[in-house]
Amino acid sequence: MRDFSRDMSALALNTATLGHNVEGAGAGWSPERTIDACAERGYGGIVFWRREIGSRAAGIAAHARAAGLTVAGLCRAPFLVGPLAPRGRQAVMDDFHASIDMAAELGAPILTIVTGGVEPGTRGVAESLRLVADRVAEAAPYAAERDVRLALEPLNPVYGGNRSCLTTLRDALDICDALAAPNVGVAVDVYHVWWDTDLPRQLARAGGRILGHHLCDWLADTSDVLLDRGMMGDGVADLKTIRSAVEAAGYQGLCEVEIFSAGNWWKRDPAEVLDTIVTRFRSVC
Amino acid sequence: MRDFSRDMSALALNTATLGHNVEGAGAGWSPERTIDACAERGYGGIVFWRREIGSRAAGIAAHARAAGLTVAGLCRAPFLVGPLAPRGRQAVMDDFHASIDMAAELGAPILTIVTGGVEPGTRGVAESLRLVADRVAEAAPYAAERDVRLALEPLNPVYGGNRSCLTTLRDALDICDALAAPNVGVAVDVYHVWWDTDLPRQLARAGGRILGHHLCDWLADTSDVLLDRGMMGDGVADLKTIRSAVEAAGYQGLCEVEIFSAGNWWKRDPAEVLDTIVTRFRSVC
Numbered sequence: 001m002r003d004f005s006r007d008m009s010a011l012a013l014n015t016a017t018l019g020h021n022v023e024g025a026g027a028g029w030s031p032e033r034t035i036d037a038c039a040e041r042g043y044g045g046i047v048f049w050r051r052e053i054g055s056r057a058a059g060i061a062a063h064a065r066a067a068g069l070t071v072a073g074l075c076r077a078p079f080l081v082g083p084l085a086p087r088g089r090q091a092v093m094d095d096f097h098a099s100i101d102m103a104a105e106l107g108a109p110i111l112t113i114v115t116g117g118v119e120p121g122t123r124g125v126a127e128s129l130r131l132v133a134d135r136v137a138e139a140a141p142y143a144a145e146r147d148v149r150l151a152l153e154p155l156n157p158v159y160g161g162n163r164s165c166l167t168t169l170r171d172a173l174d175i176c177d178a179l180a181a182p183n184v185g186v187a188v189d190v191y192h193v194w195w196d197t198d199l200p201r202q203l204a205r206a207g208g209r210i211l212g213h214h215l216c217d218w219l220a221d222t223s224d225v226l227l228d229r230g231m232m233g234d235g236v237a238d239l240k241t242i243r244s245a246v247e248a249a250g251y252q253g254l255c256e257v258e259i260f261s262a263g264n265w266w267k268r269d270p271a272e273v274l275d276t277i278v279t280r281f282r283s284v285c
Numbered sequence: 286m287r288d289f290s291r292d293m294s295a296l297a298l299n300t301a302t303l304g305h306n307v308e309g310a311g312a313g314w315s316p317e318r319t320i321d322a323c324a325e326r327g328y329g330g331i332v333f334w335r336r337e338i339g340s341r342a343a344g345i346a347a348h349a350r351a352a353g354l355t356v357a358g359l360c361r362a363p364f365l366v367g368p369l370a371p372r373g374r375q376a377v378m379d380d381f382h383a384s385i386d387m388a389a390e391l392g393a394p395i396l397t398i399v400t401g402g403v404e405p406g407t408r409g410v411a412e413s414l415r416l417v418a419d420r421v422a423e424a425a426p427y428a429a430e431r432d433v434r435l436a437l438e439p440l441n442p443v444y445g446g447n448r449s450c451l452t453t454l455r456d457a458l459d460i461c462d463a464l465a466a467p468n469v470g471v472a473v474d475v476y477h478v479w480w481d482t483d484l485p486r487q488l489a490r491a492g493g494r495i496l497g498h499h500l501c502d503w504l505a506d507t508s509d510v511l512l513d514r515g516m517m518g519d520g521v522a523d524l525k526t527i528r529s530a531v532e533a534a535g536y537q538g539l540c541e542v543e544i545f546s547a548g549n550w551w552k553r554d555p556a557e558v559l560d561t562i563v564t565r566f567r568s569v570c
Binding site for chain 2 (some may be wrong): 005082083117118122123124125126129156157158160161162165167168170171174189194195196197198218222225235236237238239241278
């Protein structure tokens with residue numbers, strides 16, 4: 001297991017930690033300012049959200065490269081199914097392709113997929129998962145041509161209805177198995193999977209298909225399941241045990257800090273947030 | 286699979302559906318009035334909460350018997366672990382025994398166990414689940430002497446931190462396997478397990494250890510994960526498919542409607558709620 005107390009090269013910031021995934025949230029730092037602040041502190045990488053990139057992908061990518069920071073990924077493909085997805089298959093696929101194009105232009109090797117919830121008119125998750133597999137299968141060659149890998153991210157089952165019919169690493173790997181596309185894998189976010197006693201077995205099964213590992217914490221008395229994630233060390237997730245299993249499966253990539261926190265961390269000075277992450281990354285992750 | 290369109294004998298009301306699990310919620314009907322209203326409509330059983338029983342268990346039980354209604358169960362044992370449990374092992378076990386005593390006095394054959402969350406000072410769920418198993422093992426003979434069976438109820442993983450370190454039927458059955466106590470089994474609540482693609486396999490594994498089946502629905506756009514459960518048919522859970530698997534495993538007992546709904550059903554006339562349940566039970570369950 002890598003020793004993060006001495007080596008920060010694996011630390012990446014997901015800019016949602018500064019509120020950049022939500023219009024009007026956070027301090028409103030530009031991508032460039034965020035890049036510089038991460039580089040100054042020795043972060044190894046950064047992950048952006050589409051809404052902050054807009055049409056400036058090439059410029060932002062160049063700024064990151066010049067600062068010595070890897071653009072590790074892009075959040076995210078549109079919801080592929082469910083009540084919050086674009087309306088109709090063609091609209092979904094058009095936006096899916098647009099997100100792949102942006103990842104390619106940004107030089108981000110990974111595009112995260114949050115599947116969306118239960119497809120209207122159906123019950124349970126089976127039919128929705130089938131649709132997800134179909135749509136990822138269709139987009140995978142398009143992504144491969146652009147050197148983009150697709151990371152299926154299972155979300156906590158609390159989101160099963162509207163945001164993610166994909167709730168376990170088991171189900172994500174079942175889709176990977178069915179597709180057998182070399183550029184489709186999974187993202188393992190501690191917030192979503194910390195409770196799952198089947199996780200060690202599924203991580204071993206995942207092997208080289210782990211494309212991302214996301215860090216935050218689950219607050220025992222969480223007040224909001226979307227926007228009240230905890231800083232590493234403030235919750236009940238067993239971060240070191242999970243990372244140990246992720247690395248035992250072969251993952252040696254960046255560990256991406258992604259904390260949606262409207263009531264706490266988004267209200268603080270981003271400099272303080274970035275400094276706290278460094279401290280926690282070195283001690284409790 | 287039983288035909289509920291013609292036979293309501295398997296329908297039971299969990300009185301939380303009328304708000305009786307929370308002080309001051311709902312219309313405040315007495316247990317006796319609730320029993321009579323259920324009996325008039327042909328319900329087969331009823332499940333009470335400790336707070337509404339107080340010291341009147343024998344009288345309430347007699348009233349139910351006279352009305353032809355089975356008292357199917359009691360909610361619930363105290364949290365056994367986690368931040369909301371009584372402080373200290375002895376306090377937990379004392380209240381656990383008191384809840385068993387009340388179930389026995391009420392003639393309720395089943396006491397539901399919600400485990401409680403992650404034990405303070407630990408991370409992940411492993412240590413907490415071990416403590417749960419220890420405490421249930423200790424109480425099981427006491428319950429058996431009083432003809433009370435203990436139903437471990439896994440809760441949606443969103444409650445993992447504070448209310449239930451037990452989040453899947455798989456984990457509940459693992460505890461049952463470890464204990465091998467003939468009066469310890471599981472409760473299957475659609476609200477908590479609807480998303481789990483492993484459910485069919487685990488239900489088959491459960492066999493005769495299924496002690497209860499709880500009905501409500503998961504609203505796709507749920508506004509509160511504790512008190513915004515849906516009426517059967519208003520959400521995305523595949524109720525009939527789940528019941529089919531529950532019955533295929535051998536369960537032929539009561540199906541208990543349990544809808545925590547502070548913003549909707551608890552505000553309505555209980556008579557309307559009970560009538561709506563009958564309609565939905567016969568059509569969508």
